[in-house]
């Protein structure tokens with residue numbers, strides 16, 4: 001299959017691989033083919049070293065010490081916020097809130113923005129959401145009597161814009177949609193979604209957990225009201241997520257969690273809140289994680305997200321051709337505009353059996369419902385196996401996956 005031409009000749013994947021120490025490990029005695037980047041990506045030395053440097057040379061808590069190390073760590077933490085601001089092209093650092101992960105960021109919006117909703121107001125999500133963009137709205141429905149509408153998708157996994165249009169009316173106050181599906185790879189028409197929501201006065205939240213590592217995201221250009229992502233899928237550490245919100249909206253929202261750092265004054269009778277972004281960062285924040293995330297952003301930015309995307313498109317084309325030649329292979333999610341994520345079934349083999357058998361060949365993929373059970377029901381499957389590619393993956397790893405799937409076929413006949 002190496003006759004499939006590569007569209008990018010100046011992408012030195014081997015040089016990037018050398019930045020990720022874990023990629024030279026073996027798994028089950030075989031060379032590692034790490035194809036589970038959608039679950040969590042590996043970390044380059046640049047991230048590991050940035051966190052290590054902080055721990056070794058100036059670590060202290062932030063925003064409270066009057067001594068050199070605390071000032072330096074505070075500066076590094078706040079510089080990281082500026083790096084994220086630039087990465088998303090937000091107007092102000094006040095619009096960047098550090099959270100524990102994307103899940104917490106979405107819960108923050110559902111909880112705090114949700115306080116402004118009344119019984120009968122509507123929130124729209126889609127059939128392809130991750131549980132973290134379903135359950136917080138269900139909790140809100142129980143608490144405030146809102147309605148939750150679900151925008152359907154096509155059999156190929158496309159966002160159905162006409163169905164969305166039919167569901168929009170002035171009772172819709174929030175449209176909360178994934179920017180990229182973690183299962184199908186579908187890229188949703190984000191700008192159009194925002195335009196149409198704003199026309200009826202609704203706000204828009206994008207779950208960008210599977211988007212920011214594959215494309216440039218500009219929140220001003222999208223004009224979305226909220227945007228969330230999680231650090232560990234962007235080659236950064238776990239334990240950190242980001243919420244972008246328009247300043248006026250965040251200003252008007254009540255705090256999510258109470259405690260240190262998020263207050264202006266406290267008496268037993270009454271407390272008042274700190275300015276943004278501190279109002280939404282109660283307690284000791286993810287300090288070294290923010291520093292690691294900024295290093296990850298610097299890393300992908302230095303390579304160039306457009307170049308990463310071109311490399312991944314090339315891999316996707318190669319993988320679809322290579323895997324389609326494997327007996328019983330069926331791809332689930334074939335939207336034309338998608339990232340390098342391939343969910344699939346293989347005849348009657350259960351996804352967990354597929355993943356377990358190919359693990360013996362050194363291949364790491366995810367299997368199961370991918371925290372998207374309603375989507376599994378929509379696609380009529382119990383689960384899928386999923387190969388999700390990142391900036392360091394190669395055609396050789398796709399070949400290793402294909403050969404491992406042949407072994408699954410040999411076992412299941």
Ligand SMILES: Cc1ncc(COP(=O)(O)O)c(C=O)c1O
Nearest residue numbers: 101102103130132182209210230
């Ligand atoms: C689309 C999507 N949204 C949200 C999440 C949740 O990310 P985290 O567990 O880091 O909060 C994930 C993780 O799998 C995801 O793929």
